[in-house]
Amino acid sequence: MVLFFTRLALYLLAFSLPLFHPGIVISYDVMGWWLFFALVPGEMLIAYFLAPPRLRLRTWLISAGALILLSIVILPGFSPIALAYLGAGALAFFITALIFHSGGRGRTVAMVEVFLLGVVYYRMLSFSRASEEVARQAGGIAQGILFLSIGAFLVHCVVLYLAAQRGSAEKSGESGGRRELVYLFALIVPLGLLIAFLMPPDFVSHSIVFNRLKDEPDPELIPLDEYAEGLPGGNLRSDRWPGERDGRNGQGENGENGEQGEGNSLEGYPSDRWGDSEMGRGENKQYAVMVVASEEGPVYAADAYYGQFDPERGFTYSREQELNELAYLRLLETWRNPDPADGGRREPREISYLSTIPERVLAYQPRSVEPTILNRKYHPFSYSYNSVSDVSTGTFMDWAELEGLSEEERVRLSGYMELPLSEEDRSRFAGYLEAVVGAEASYYEKLIGILRSFETYQYQVGFTDDVSVESMRRFLFESRQGDCTEFSNTTAILARMAGIPARVVTGYLASAELQTPAHRRGVMVLWQELEPLQRFNPADLYLVTTAHRHSWVQIYMPDHGWVDFETTSFAIPPAGTGDPNAMDVVIPIIQEQQNPAPTFEFPWALFARSLLALVVASTLGAYLLRYGREGYLTLVARSGGSRGLRALQGALLMRLAAEGSPLKTRSKTIQEYSEENPSVSGFASLYTVLRYKERFRAGERERMWRGLTDAYRSALESSRRRGPLGRLKRFLSLRGLYYL
Numbered sequence: 089m090v091l092f093f094t095r096l097a098l099y100l101l102a103f104s105l106p107l108f109h110p111g112i113v114i115s116y117d118v119m120g121w122w123l124f125f126a127l128v129p130g131e132m133l134i135a136y137f138l139a140p141p142r143l144r145l146r147t148w149l150i151s152a153g154a155l156i157l158l159s160i161v162i163l164p165g166f167s168p169i170a171l172a173y174l175g176a177g178a179l180a181f182f183i184t185a186l187i188f189h190s191g192g193r194g195r196t197v198a199m200v201e202v203f204l205l206g207v208v209y210y211r212m213l214s215f216s217r218a219s220e221e222v223a224r225q226a227g228g229i230a231q232g233i234l235f236l237s238i239g240a241f242l243v244h245c246v247v248l249y250l251a252a253q254r255g256s257a258e259k260s261g262e263s264g265g266r267r268e269l270v271y272l273f274a275l276i277v278p279l280g281l282l283i284a285f286l287m288p289p290d291f292v293s294h295s296i297v298f299n300r301l302k303d304e305p306d307p308e309l310i311p312l313d314e315y316a317e318g319l320p321g322g323n324l325r326s327d328r329w330p331g332e333r334d335g336r337n338g339q340g341e342n343g344e345n346g347e348q349g350e351g352n353s354l355e356g357y358p359s360d361r362w363g364d365s366e367m368g369r370g371e372n373k374q375y376a377v378m379v380v381a382s383e384e385g386p387v388y389a390a391d392a393y394y395g396q397f398d399p400e401r402g403f404t405y406s407r408e409q410e411l412n413e414l415a416y417l418r419l420l421e422t423w424r425n426p427d428p429a430d431g432g433r434r435e436p437r438e439i440s441y442l443s444t445i446p447e448r449v450l451a452y453q454p455r456s457v458e459p460t461i462l463n464r465k466y467h468p469f470s471y472s473y474n475s476v477s478d479v480s481t482g483t484f485m486d487w488a489e490l491e492g493l494s495e496e497e498r499v500r501l502s503g504y505m506e507l508p509l510s511e512e513d514r515s516r517f518a519g520y521l522e523a524v525v526g527a528e529a530s531y532y533e534k535l536i537g538i539l540r541s542f543e544t545y546q547y548q549v550g551f552t553d554d555v556s557v558e559s560m561r562r563f564l565f566e567s568r569q570g571d572c573t574e575f576s577n578t579t580a581i582l583a584r585m586a587g588i589p590a591r592v593v594t595g596y597l598a599s600a601e602l603q604t605p606a607h608r609r610g611v612m613v614l615w616q617e618l619e620p621l622q623r624f625n626p627a628d629l630y631l632v633t634t635a636h637r638h639s640w641v642q643i644y645m646p647d648h649g650w651v652d653f654e655t656t657s658f659a660i661p662p663a664g665t666g667d668p669n670a671m672d673v674v675i676p677i678i679q680e681q682q683n684p685a686p687t688f689e690f691p692w693a694l695f696a697r698s699l700l701a702l703v704v705a706s707t708l709g710a711y712l713l714r715y716g717r718e719g720y721l722t723l724v725a726r727s728g729g730s731r732g733l734r735a736l737q738g739a740l741l742m743r744l745a746a747e748g749s750p751l752k753t754r755s756k757t758i759q760e761y762s763e764e765n766p767s768v769s770g771f772a773s774l775y776t777v778l779r780y781k782e783r784f785r786a787g788e789r790e791r792m793w794r795g796l797t798d799a800y801r802s803a804l805e806s807s808r809r810r811g812p813l814g815r816l817k818r819f820l821s822l823r824g825l826y827y828l
Contacts, residue, residue: 390594
C-alpha cells in the first residue's frame with residue numbers, strides 16, 4: 089500500500105507542475121483535468137483497491153470500464169486525441185494491476201516506470217531555462233520542485249526496493265541476496281547517473297548575469313558622414329535641402345552667419361543606449377530632441393511661460409497657468425482652447441511633433457492639441473502628437489500705427505506690467521530705457537527701440553538657467569554679451585518698465601536658419617527610418633537638438649494679442665566656437681523595438697482604498713440615516729394628530745431595535761407585537777385607542793396622549809441596555825434601519 093501511494097504521489101506531482109510553474113504554459117482544458125486528475129488516478133485506485141478478492145473479477149473489470157465509458161460522455165466527440173485519452177485510462181489500470189497483482193513479474197515494470205516519470209520531470213523542469221525572464225521568475229520554484237522531486241523519487245525507490253526485498257526474503261539462499269543487490273543497483277545507480285549526466289551543473293543555481301564588467305563600455309559614435317553612398321536606401325552626400333523653398337540656405341533672419349555650422353558632422357548613437365547618464369559627457373556635440381513638422385517656419389515651440397516677477401529671482405514659473413499645464417496635462421481626448429480669441433492677423437497652422445521627451449511643447453496660440461501617443465517601437469522618438477496653433481502673421485507695418493493699450497486691456501493685463509524692483513535697480517533700468525527710447529515714442533517704437541539697443545551686444549547661442557535680476561543687470565551694464573536667456577529676460581523687464589505687457593517664454597526653436605547640412609542629413613536619415621515621419625514632405629521637417637533650447641519674449645500687441653518676438657534679432661551674431669549649433673549633430677541609430685504586450689495588474693492598493701472609502705462612507709451614511717430618521721420622527725411626533733402618532737410609534741420601534749428588542753414584522757399591529765414584547769403593552773393599548781377611536785370627551789385625548797408619551801418613555805426605560813457595554817451597543821446599533 090505504501091508503494092502504491094508513493095507511486096500515486098509521484099504521478100500527481102508531475103502533472104501538477106503546470107499549475108504553478110511560471111515556465112510551463114500548458115493550459116489544461118476540461119478533458120485535461122478529467123484525464124490527469126480523475127480518469128488516470130481513478131483507474132489506478134480501482135486497479136489496486138477493488139481487485140479480487142475484494143470484488144469479483146467481472147465486477148472489477150466492469151468498474152474500470154464504467155469509468156472509461158463515463159469519459160465518453162464527457163468527451164466532445166471522437167477523435168485520435170479522444171481515443172488516446174481512453175487508452176491512457178485503460179493503460180493506467182493495466183499497469184497498476186500488473187505491478188501490484190502479478191507477483192514478482194510486475195516489479196520490473198515498476199522500475200521502468202520510475203525512469204519514464206523521471207523523463208517527464210526533467211522535461212518539465214527544463215522549461216525553467218526557456219528564457220532569462222522565465223529563469224528569473226522560476227528560480228526559487230524550480231529549486232523547490234527539483235528537491236521535492238528528488239526526495240519523492242528516492243522515497244519511492246526505497247519503498248520499491250523494500251517491496252522487492254520482501255519478495256526475495258521468501259526465497260532462501262545466496263540467490264536472494266544477489267537479487268537484492270541487483271535491485272539496489274538497478275534503481276539507485278541509474279538514477280544517480282541520470283542526475284549527473286542529463287542535468288547541467290547550474291540547473292539549480294541559474295542566476296542570470298547580464299554583464300560581468302564593472303563598467304559597461306560606451307558605444308562608439310558612428311560617423312554617418314563617412315558613408316559615401318549613405319545608409320542603405322538613402323543618400324547622405326547631398327547638402328541640398330529637398331524641395332528647398334525661397335532659396336533658404338542657412339542665411340538667418342536673426343542675423344546669424346549662413347556659414348555657421350557648415351563644418352559640423354552627423355553622427356549616430358545606438359538608440360538602446362540613448363539617454364544614458366554617460367551620453368555626451370565631456371563631448372562637444374548636440375543631440376536630437378525632436379523632429380517638428382510644419383509647412384511654415386519658424387516654430388517657437390513653448391514649454392513654459394514666465395509671467396510673475398520677483399524682485400530678486402526675476403521672472404518665475406507658475407504651474408497654475410493654463411498654458412504651462414498643457415506641457416504635462418494627460419489628455420484623454422483632443423484639447424480645445426476654451427478662449428481662442430487672441431487678436432487679429434492669425435492663421436491656423438498644423439504642427440506635428442515626434443519627440444524624445446514626454447513634456448509637450450506647442451506654438452502659440454494653441455487652438456487644439458491631440459493626446460500624446462506613446463510608441464516605443466521607434467525609441468527614443470517615443471512620443472508623438474499633433475496640434476493646431478493660431479500663429480501671428482502680423483508685421484511691423486501692422487504694429488507701427490498702434491496707439492497703445494485701451495483702458496480695458498490695461499486693467500486685464502495689469503499683472504503682466506508689474507515690476508517690483510528695488511529702488512536702485514529701478515533707477516538703473518529706467519536710465520537705460522530713457523537713453524534708448526524717446527519720450528514721445530509710440531507703443532511699437534518703444535519696443536523696437538529696446539530691441540535695437542542690443543545692436544552692440546554679443547549674442548552667444550546657448551541657454552542658461554540664471555534669470556535673476558542681478559544677472560540681467562550684469563548683462564546690460566557690464567558684460568554686454570549673453571545667450572537668449574539674458575536677451576529675453578532683459579527685454580521683458582524694459583518692456584514692462586515702458587508700460588508694455590510682456591512675459592518670458594522658454595522652449596525650442598525650430599527654424600530653417602538653424603538647420604545646417606548636418607541637421608538636414610539627419611532629417612533625411614530619420615525620415616527613412618521612422619515611419620511616422622514619412623507622411624510629411626521632408627522639406628517641412630526640422631531637426632531640433634539640445635542646441636536649439638531657446639528663450640524669447642512674448643509682447644502683447646493691441647488688437648493682435650500675444651506675439652512672439654526674437655530678442656536676439658539685432659544682436660551681433662555668434663561666430664566660430666561661440667555657436668553651439670556648430671557642434672557635431674548626433675541622432676539615434678533606430679533599432680525598432682516591439683511595444684511590450686500590455687500586462688494587466690490588478691490595482692489591489694487602489695481597490696483596497698476604494699473599498700475602504702466605500703465602507704466608511706456607507707457606514708457613516710447608515711448612522712446619519714439612523715439618527716437623522718430618529719430625530720425627524722421625534723420632531724414630527726410633537727405635532728400630535730394621526731401623523732404625529734405614527735411618527736411616535738416609528739421612533740419607539742427604532743429605539744427599541746437599538747436596545748436589542750425583537751423586531752416587529754410589517755404584517756403585525758402594535759397590539760400583536762406587544763405579545764412578543766410586553767414592555768410596549770401599555771403603549772400599544774393607548775396607541776390603539778388614539779389611533780382608531782373616533783370621538784373623545786373633552787380633554788380625554790390630551791390625557792391619553794400624555795399617558796402615551798409616559799408609556800413611550802417607560803417602554804424605552806424597561807428595555808434599555810445597562811452598563812458601558814450596553815450603551816456602546818445601543819450607540820452602534822443599526823437594527824432600527826429595518827423600519828425604513
